[in-house]
Amino acid sequence: MSKPLPRPSPNWAYFLDVDGTLIELAETPTDIDVDQGLLDLIGVVHLRSGGALALISGRSLADLDQRLGQTGLPMAGLHGLERRDQFGHLHRHEISPNHIRRIADHLAALTERHPGLILEDKGPTLAIHYRRVPRLGSYVDRFLRQMVDPEHDGLQLQPGKKVLEIKPAGINKGTAIAEFMIHPPFMGRIPVFIGDDLTDEHGFEVVNTLGGFAVKVGRGRTRAKYRLKDVNAVRTWLRNLPSLKGISL
Numbered sequence: 001m002s003k004p005l006p007r008p009s010p011n012w013a014y015f016l017d018v019d020g021t022l023i024e025l026a027e028t029p030t031d032i033d034v035d036q037g038l039l040d041l042i043g044v045v046h047l048r049s050g051g052a053l054a055l056i057s058g059r060s061l062a063d064l065d066q067r068l069g070q071t072g073l074p075m076a077g078l079h080g081l082e083r084r085d086q087f088g089h090l091h092r093h094e095i096s097p098n099h100i101r102r103i104a105d106h107l108a109a110l111t112e113r114h115p116g117l118i119l120e121d122k123g124p125t126l127a128i129h130y131r132r133v134p135r136l137g138s139y140v141d142r143f144l145r146q147m148v149d150p151e152h153d154g155l156q157l158q159p160g161k162k163v164l165e166i167k168p169a170g171i172n173k174g175t176a177i178a179e180f181m182i183h184p185p186f187m188g189r190i191p192v193f194i195g196d197d198l199t200d201e202h203g204f205e206v207v208n209t210l211g212g213f214a215v216k217v218g219r220g221r222t223r224a225k226y227r228l229k230d231v232n233a234v235r236t237w238l239r240n241l242p243s244l245k246g247i248s249l
């Protein structure tokens with residue numbers, strides 16, 4: 001059983017996952033619907049929390065910018081591999097592209113052979129989406145496990161919602177949150193991380209360690225101690241933050 005979240009405090013820092021948390025899941029990565037109401041809401045929470053709000057996503061920063069517009073918000077993309085801070089400065093963990101490019105070639109051939117699978121090539125990370133062909137999920141999983149050898153290539157398989165991703169090991173949403181937390185305006189605050197997927201568990205773990213609040217959206221086993229039911233519940237909770245009192249969104 002999860003407990004109700006405590007009353008939000010002015011010294012909280014907000015870390016928000018994107019797909020499945022702020023935005024409803026869609027059939028394909030490009031089908032998502034980003035509405036102005038959401039952009040206004042996260043913009044106001046950012047402002048009213050003294051800038052202590054960051055988006056933490058598996059998407060690339062370029063993709064987030066394309067879908068959300070130039071929000072000016074701090075963000076981590078590619079599961080923490082890239083991060084844009086509160087000044088708009090970019091921080092990237094550099095990785096050798098050789099292994100990932102070799103795997104990308106194999107995955108491009110795989111998606112050719114199996115219509116319905118989608119390869120999302122994000123450069124340093126790759127995602128194979130099987131939402132349109134769920135029966136292929138375990139086959140894709142076996143295929144990718146043959147491709148990735150964490151001992152030798154430093155890569156790791158990251159399962160998600162109807163997706164399997166390949167990313168560098170050791171860098172994740174938890175490391176991204178920890179990196180934000182050592183700089184103003186996040187430093188000294190209590191972190192709150194809201195997410196819905198397996199990749200968010202890394203973030204929950206770090207937030208728990210830092211004495212913050214980890215919030216899982218929806219069902220499923222989790223390290224988070226708190227839950228919100230769905231995307232609507234997340235937006236309602238944000239709209240009702242005491243710092244937004246008097247603002248109608």
Ligand SMILES: O=P(O)(O)OC[C@H]1O[C@H](O[C@H]2O[C@H](CO)[C@@H](O)[C@H](O)[C@H]2O)[C@H](O)[C@@H](O)[C@@H]1O
Binds near residue numbers: 162
């Ligand atoms: O960390 P997030 O911001 O939650 O991003 C996780 C992945 O989200 C996207 O895939 C998921 O959403 C798609 C659109 O709703 C859906 O079609 C897909 O099945 C989901 O897995 C995105 O495409 C990935 O790159 C992100 O890593």
